[in-house]
Amino acid sequence: MGNTLRRLYEECYSPRPEGGHGVSPGTAGFDALARDLFQFENTGQVPEGLSQHLEASKKTQATWYNKIQAAWKEEPPKNAEQAATLIVRALHKHHKVNVEGLLAFYGLPYPAASVQIPEQTLQKWPVGVKFELHSLQVDARAVADGDTITVYVDTKKPRESSEVPVSVQKAAMERREARTRRDYVRADALQNQIADAGYRVFDGARNGDDILSRKYRIRLRGVDAPESKMPYGKEAKEALLNLIEGKSLHILVYEQDRYGRSVGDVYCGNIFVQEVLLKRGFAWHYSQYDQRPEFAEWQKEAQAARVGLWASSNPQKPWEWRKDKREGVPIATFA
Template identity: 70%
Template sequence: MGNALRFLCEKCFRPRTSEGGHGIDALGRDLFHFENTGQVPEGLSQHVEASKKTQATWYTKILVAWKEDPANNAEEAAILIVKTLQKHHKVNVEGLLAFYGLPDPAAIVQAPEEFPQKRPEGVKYELHTLPVAPKAVADGDTITVYVDTKNPRESAEVPISVQKATIQRREARARGDYARADAIQKQITDAEYRVFDASRNGEDILARKYRIRLRGVDTPESKMPYGKEAKEALLNLVEGKCLRILAYEKDRYGRTVADVYSGDVFVQEFLLRNGWGWHYTDYDKRPQLSQ
């Protein structure tokens, strides 16, 4: 448990410095921090002429746009900011981009059709995960992921019993009754949720568990020939990453059939092109994956 918590903290919840930079990852962390605290980044005022109140207005608008269609790379992030803040002073927009080390807007506007990519037909919803732990990959086509319930879609679906159990567990830990806290954690886990302790600014994270079945690809089982290699290939792609998941449906085992993106990499396509699996047509008929 301790290693898993340190893993989460180190990968996605590092504190920001005041110097800015670090691109899309820093922007994502700052939006997450703003959503939870209402605070804009330290040091931003050195790059823009606007007041803290105006900066907060920017982040509110950017956060809404980000939730509707999250950016996957620096170019998409820059376009999102430019479009969202198009009615604000150009010098401030450019200062905000410079703070994160994002591309110049003038260079991006020349090719707006490339970003952002549209969701494929049939996608029912989109998930953004916490960092994937090493033990989360069962084989070459199945991953267990966790999604923060602070996400608006998730927060509305948390059962009352899980909410109460989370409070009871926190109270048990506060009075040092760790046996009781562990027992409550099991209740939460049985409900397909999990509490990660002190993972966000010293606060606990309640996350929902999803078992993901990669759509359109089948790989050997772990104990079959090349099964171990296929599992390692997937693990190398997703370990420690916050994944973007486009969900389509449930399979007969209750897993979420989905497209998975690790950064800019379309995971299924990578596995197929490198020979770690074959096209599985039960849930997918896309010709580009059958080639």
């Protein structure tokens, strides 16, 4: 985005009257937004006078500009109409009055009817979903067992961009400089520092640029797969790996469990991962925590077909296996 904004700032921007932006709808508003994003990228400061138009703290305003900036980087708008649409979509979780106020501040046109501004929060997820993630491609190391995976999310995504600690940003920059100097010992030490903070740098993964990403541990919601030492534990892990390896995942997160994992529904393209695991008999429906009727039906299908763990006449439930292990009950072994 830097080059795009710099070009707009240097070539298109012309001085405006003091006392607010005072821009008219169209190109002037587009140029003003580009200029302010360029300045925000360098200073971290939102435009003067914005607080007079919106009832929000400076910290909240900075969060908005981080989201808009991240969205601009992904797909730079070419005109005022596209810029208005970008703002609406980047701020879809914020109140309509604030979105409209920001558009008015820049004199940007109200988006077409097909682009909806939410009254409060745009409800595009199932009830209970707190947020969504779009992961980078996962590898074999991502799968811990049949119901737990580790994913990484690009910090340029709107939700992530405003939450990266300054110390992590600084370490990522110093690591890049160390690699340029071929000081790989220093670079590895900085990568470890970044990892300790819950992040990771992927080298040259996007157009030759590094990707600073945030780590999430994901617990598949509503299912419980056999543990690694249980019958079908290895098969369950392999089934999950075969579904997601090399793929980018879409995850709807509902909550965080006591182990710090994000509990969510996982999609790989058009495939609902929990559905496949249940239908193939590589997971139990965890009905104690999730009463979705379709999960029960998918499990019944696998039981009727005697596939996966249901090939056994009396498979042990994972939660009972874990309870026995905690209580010191001898665990049965299987050939």
